[in-house]
Amino acid sequence: MAKLQNQLLSLKETQALIESGQLLLIAGSQGLLDQLPAGQWLGGTTPYFMSKEGAQKDLNRLFVSNLSDLALNAEIKSYSAQELEQLLADRPENGFSYIALPAFSEVHKAYALEIGQYDTLYDQPILGWITGRELEADPSHLPAAYYGPKAEKMKNRAVLMHVELPESQYAEIEIYNPYEEGKGDDIQFLSTDFQATEALINGExxxxxxxxxxxxxxxxxxxxxxxxxxLINTTIQRVEEDTVYFYAPVSVDQVYHLAQAVDYSPQAFRKEMPNSPAITACNCIVNYLNFKLDGEQLGNYEGPFTFGEVGYMLLNQTLVLLHIQNY
Incomplete structure (x- = not known):
């Protein structure tokens, strides 16, 4: 199996890798991503990372995953909210597609609400994440995805890297959910949306x-x-006077339960975590905060902490892993 390099690199080191023609997934602060040259890369905004040094916030370095030794071929493209069907159609027959979606953009919401309607969704692996920003940043700092071939910052388009693998290998997505379904009230929503005013609680x-x-x-x-x-999580973003807002849409077709209470500690997060090495990973920023993961080593998993994860569907509070297997 080809080995992927995951590294925290300086701006200059990252610029040099791009200029040498390497195929890269890059996560970092917007100030650093804005300084990268055009090349074969996909980028997204977040300053929170899982690395060999432990989980951390780093505003001065970029997290870089080098796919050059892994990919037989690769193509980087961007898509609007109206191009989801084409986005799925462009996936390689043997390989995977890696996606970056700016948080709360039109394309983020369209993907979340509409992607499950396509019969082809599960035909080929698609994974990735929702881009965000430093939690203390001014709200005017909008999350962005980056289309590397033109070094173009995109605040309302999805960027995908379609990676073709050799015939002897295949891609596999694994999803780790640290939560279990509670036994409390049945909750059903009256519309599929990122917010809810009314709900049916045990039918009332x-x-x-x-x-x-x-x-x-x-x-x-x-x-x-x-x-x-x-079991799919939906994170409550905030509870206002009469309305509740979510980080992913609730569905009118589903019955929800509040998750069982958990011990919010690094040990609890690691307890049931898969231990097989992953090529790359993304983990929810809410897990980083709730489970007190700062400074903690998370097994063989490296990648960004994100503001929503994609494992085919839009996910919340999960760890998404990419494995490359041999036939």
């Missing part, structure tokens, strides 16, 4: 914000729904 219509406040639901635990055996 209630204001969902009032319900959350009465139950002490503050967003530290996600809502969980069973998608044909896969």
């Amino acid at each position: 219509k209630q204001n969902f914000a009032h319900y959350c406040k009465a139950k002490g639901i503050d967003g530290s635990l996600p809502l969980i729904s069973d998608y044909s055996g896969a």
